[in-house]
Amino acid sequence: MSHNRKDKRSARERLQEQRAKDEARQKRKRTYIAAGIIVVVLGAVGGIGALIASQSDDDEADARGPVVDPKGATGEKRVAIPAGAANAPATLTVFEDFRCPGCAGFENGFRKTITELREAGQLRIEYHLVRLIDGNLGGSGSLRAANAAACAQDAGKFSAYHDLLYQNQPREQDDAFADRGYLIELAGKVSGLDTPAFRACVNKGTHDSWVQKVDKAFEKSGHGATPTVLLNGENVYGDQDDPLTPEKLKKEVAEAAKKKGR
Structure with missing residues (x-):
């Protein structure tokens, strides 16, 4: 049991x-x-x-996209578009934005003097086309206008088109340069620029990546505003107490030429 x-x-x-x-x-x-x-x-x-x-x-x-430098781009990393003789005694380096009102003020105020000095072989200009306003206000007008100017450089018409863009600059808040059709329409005012090649370059944004490269180089340059204008490496435009004038620019270029025996 x-x-x-x-x-x-x-x-x-x-x-x-x-x-x-x-x-x-x-x-x-x-x-x-x-x-x-x-x-x-x-x-x-x-x-x-x-x-x-x-x-x-x-x-x-x-x-x-791939970076396509415009023809003749110069300087370190080829971020500048040159105008004028390579052996000119003075070099004006300009950082500018096609939507920037201050840049238009500089260009429209100094155009005659700069053109005279350039054509006389006394001044070389190196343009750095940035897109500061696109970043500050939004839009793509700075980028597309800079690309179109680079397309004009390819066609050998940079200076004329560059000046035309500043002469027709919209209000800062108006992103009119984002319209590629408008940029092409303006090109019609420059003899020989409005070609199928130029139109394709503008419409495809051929140099957009180059503009981005220029803009990144500007960010690293230590210069935080446009326009920044350097004469032989010295900032000559930012001093409000002793502002640059066309006559002063002529004088300083003449002094540079004298130092080089020109």
Whole structure:
């Protein structure tokens, strides 16, 4: 009798142990399944994130495109468009933005003097076309106007088109230069510029990536405003107490020429 109770008790104990093992097994199974789901979800999220990041990088790369320097671009990293004799005794370096009212003020105020000095072989100008206003106010007029000016450089018509853009500059808040059709329309006022090649260059944004390169170089230059005007490396336009005038520019260029025996 005692033996039978022991057998029954052992059977019950074995049954309880088996149930405990089964429950533990089921618990582990549920844990593995949950963990697997988490891994799959995290993997999917990571994969999607990587895909999005990759797509974003691809889109950015596509937006930049290959850098195509305009013909004759000069200086370190070819970020300047030159005008005037390479051996001129004085070099005027101009950082400017086609949407910048102050730049238009400088260009329209000094155009006659700069043209005279350039044509006389006394002054070389190196233009750095940046897009400061696009960043400050939004839009793409600075970029597209700079690209169009670079397209004009390819056609050998940079100076005339550059001056025309400043003569027709819209209000700072008006992003009219973002309209490629308008930029092409203005080109019609420069003899020989409005050609199929120029139109394609403007419409495709051939030099957009070059403009971005110029703008990044400007950001690293230490100059934070447009226009910034340097004469032989010295800032000559930012001093409000002793402002640059056309006559003063002529005098300083003449002094530079004298130092070089010209």
